[in-house]
Amino acid sequence: MTGSRNSRGLVPTRRAALTLIGAGALAASGIMSARAAVDDDEVLTEAKVLRDPDVPVAGNPQGDITIVEWSDYNCPYCRKLEPELRQVVQDDGRVRLVLKDWPILGPVSVTAARIALAAKFQDKYHQAHDAMMGVSSRLTEPRINELLAGAGVDMDRLKRDLTARAKDIDAILKRNNDQAEAFGFRGTPSFIVGKFRVPGVLTMTEFEQVIADARKAKMN
Numbered sequence: 001m002t003g004s005r006n007s008r009g010l011v012p013t014r015r016a017a018l019t020l021i022g023a024g025a026l027a028a029s030g031i032m033s034a035r036a037a038v039d040d041d042e043v044l045t046e047a048k049v050l051r052d053p054d055v056p057v058a059g060n061p062q063g064d065i066t067i068v069e070w071s072d073y074n075c076p077y078c079r080k081l082e083p084e085l086r087q088v089v090q091d092d093g094r095v096r097l098v099l100k101d102w103p104i105l106g107p108v109s110v111t112a113a114r115i116a117l118a119a120k121f122q123d124k125y126h127q128a129h130d131a132m133m134g135v136s137s138r139l140t141e142p143r144i145n146e147l148l149a150g151a152g153v154d155m156d157r158l159k160r161d162l163t164a165r166a167k168d169i170d171a172i173l174k175r176n177n178d179q180a181e182a183f184g185f186r187g188t189p190s191f192i193v194g195k196f197r198v199p200g201v202l203t204m205t206e207f208e209q210v211i212a213d214a215r216k217a218k219m220n
Contacts, residue, residue: 043182049192054172056099056125059089063096065214068192070102070180073112073132074139075188077201082133088207095211099129100176102188108139110173115144117169118161119153127151194218 042048050066059067067089071078089095101116103109112132119128131151132139149155162169180190183197191198193207194214202210 043178048175049179050098052098052172052175054168055176056120056129057096058086058099058126059095059097060093061096063094064218065092065094065194065211066096066098066192067194067211068098068100070100070176070185070188070190071133072101072103072105072109072188073116074105074109078189079133079136081189081201084204085207088204088211092208092211100179101173102176102180102190103173104177104188108141108144111141112139112144113173114162114166114169115148115158117172118158118165119148121161121165122154122157124148124151124153128153 049068067085069085085097089097101113103113116125116128116132119125128148128151131147132144135143135147137143145155148158183190183192183199185199187200189201191202193210195217196210196214198210
């Protein structure tokens with residue numbers, strides 16, 4: 001299961017999902033092949049999906065396989081999966097993890113995503129991300145501020161960056177949203193693993209398997 005978008009979510013991008021997602025499913029997991037190609041409006045180029053310089057990266061930056069995760073800080077499934085996914089990435093050692101904030105669960109989710117991306121300008125994105133993903137209760141704006149201050153984020157600098165970098169932050173969130181919709185994702189978390197589209201939660205074993213499958217697919 002995944003967290004679903006709220007009723008104010010944007011209309012899915014026209015035909016991009018049909019042009020970029022293959023028809024063949026792999027096994028029974030719902031993992032589908034996706035070819036990296038340029039559509040008419042260039043939403044899903046390899047560079048923009050995998051190599052957006054403004055989107056934070058964890059794991060091995062030089063890894064041979066890239067996992068792209070679209071997540072929402074108020075999504076309980078994202079929080080539950082986070083430590084397991086990080087463990088898989090750490091154990092593998094050759095996975096590059098791209099973290100795309102996709103706030104679809106309401107205004108507080110948008111606030112959380114904007115604040116996390118603002119923290120990036122003081123090199124504290126990962127601290128902010130981990131602090132918000134590490135709680136079990138639904139976030140509120142006061143709770144977000146408390147968590148980030150406790151994680152060592154300079155809150156005065158954060159407020160300045162939220163204002164000064166507002167256009168840059170909103171542009172990142174728009175790119176993330178446009179890509180998620182073009183891939184046909186319906187909720188969080190959703191993933192691209194190598195050449196495979198993974199719209200939902202996997203177990204650690206399943207992640208290990210799809211990473212192995214992605215490596216095999218690179219050889220073909």
